[in-house]
Amino acid sequence: xxxxxxxxxxxxxxxxxxxxxxxxxxxxxxxxxxxxxxxxxxxxxxxxxxxxxxxxxxxxxxxxxxxxxxxxxxxxxxxxxxxxxxxxxxxxxxxxxxxxxxxxxxxxxxxxx
Amino acid sequence: xxxxxxxxxxxxxxxxxxxxxxxxxxxxxxxxxxxxxxxxxxxxxxxxxxxxxxxxxxxxxxxxxxxxxxxxxxxxxxxxxxxxxxxxxxxxxxxxxxxxxxxxxxxxxxxxxxxxxx
Numbered sequence: 001x002x003x004x005x006x007x008x009x010x011x012x013x014x015x016x017x018x019x020x021x022x023x024x025x026x027x028x029x030x031x032x033x034x035x036x037x038x039x040x041x042x043x044x045x046x047x048x049x050x051x052x053x054x055x056x057x058x059x060x061x062x063x064x065x066x067x068x069x070x071x072x073x074x075x076x077x078x079x080x081x082x083x084x085x086x087x088x089x090x091x092x093x094x095x096x097x098x099x100x101x102x103x104x105x106x107x108x109x110x111x112x113x
Numbered sequence: 114x115x116x117x118x119x120x121x122x123x124x125x126x127x128x129x130x131x132x133x134x135x136x137x138x139x140x141x142x143x144x145x146x147x148x149x150x151x152x153x154x155x156x157x158x159x160x161x162x163x164x165x166x167x168x169x170x171x172x173x174x175x176x177x178x179x180x181x182x183x184x185x186x187x188x189x190x191x192x193x194x195x196x197x198x199x200x201x202x203x204x205x206x207x208x209x210x211x212x213x214x215x216x217x218x219x220x221x222x223x224x225x226x227x228x229x230x231x
Contacts, residue, residue: 035222042119042206042224043157088156099210101147101220103157 004089004104012110019076021107023089024069030092032065033101034074037086046074046087081113115141117209119223126197127231133193134226136207142187143209147220148180151204163190197230204228 004025013019025032031050035043049056049065049072056063062075076083089104116139126132136146144165149157161182162170169182179201181193190209194201206225212218 040204040225040227043208043222045220045222099145099218100159100162101208102159103149106156108154 004091004102006087006089006104006107008107009105010108010110012112013079015079015081015111015113017079019079019083019109019111021074021087021089021109023072023074023104025072025089025091025104026070027091027093029067032063032072033090033092034061034063034072035088035090035103037088037106039085043088076109079109079111081111084109084111115139115209115211115219115221117207117221117223119207119226121226122224123227123229125229125231128198129196131193131195132197132228133191134205134207134228136190136192136209136223138188138209138211138221141209141211143190143211144187145210146184146190147208147210148182148190148192149206149208151206151225153204157206160192165190194228197228199230202228202230 004023006023033048034046037043047058047063049063060077065072086106086108088106090101093100118137120135146163148160151157159172160175163182163184165184171177184190204225204227208220208222210218
């Protein structure tokens with residue numbers, strides 16, 4: 001079963017606007033990661049935030065993590081048409097000495113030129 | 114970053130046939146690989162964890178005899194969809210774990226394999 005839920009499920013914005021996606025998860029985590037997927041392609045790792053971090057930046061990306069609320073957000077600033085893709089949060093679960101990466105439900109972002 | 118290659122990128126087969134998908138880590142060794150399935154407009158669902166030299170660990174609800182996983186070397190894991198049916202049509206994605214140090218690692222994903230069963 002999926003670990004996390006994301007909202008919104010779909011987001012349509014104008015180029016230049018900011019896009020915010022939220023992710024909630026269920027169990028304790030070691031870290032949380034955000035991935036991007038273009039339609040019909042593999043996943044591209046965007047950013048990782050550890051459980052002891054609250055905010056992280058990478059270029060136009062800003063990720064926040066609130067472990068008390070078990071939630072994270074991904075902000076893309078000054079969006080571009082090329083940012084159109086699906087975005088997934090993923091959490092690492094360590095169970096029985098094995099490592100699993102479980103994905104949230106994803107947000108489909110459309111950036112209109 | 115490290116590269117994971119999947120082959121084939123897409124495959125069309127007749128119902129009842131078996132299809133093998135390969136996942137290779139090209140420039141690193143991976144004792145652990147993961148297989149995911151993704152239906153249209155949905156998220157990735159973890160199917161199984163592939164462990165080099167041992168049996169795969171399947172997630173609840175995934176049929177072991179239906180989805181055969183073999184991880185015979187440190188750079189190759191294969192997923193065989195046996196007796197495929199139209200409902201098995203999906204996008205299958207593998208990932209390989211690159212261990213970076215004690216208790217830390219990074220996952221690299223293949224480009225996915227689209228299976229269409231007629």
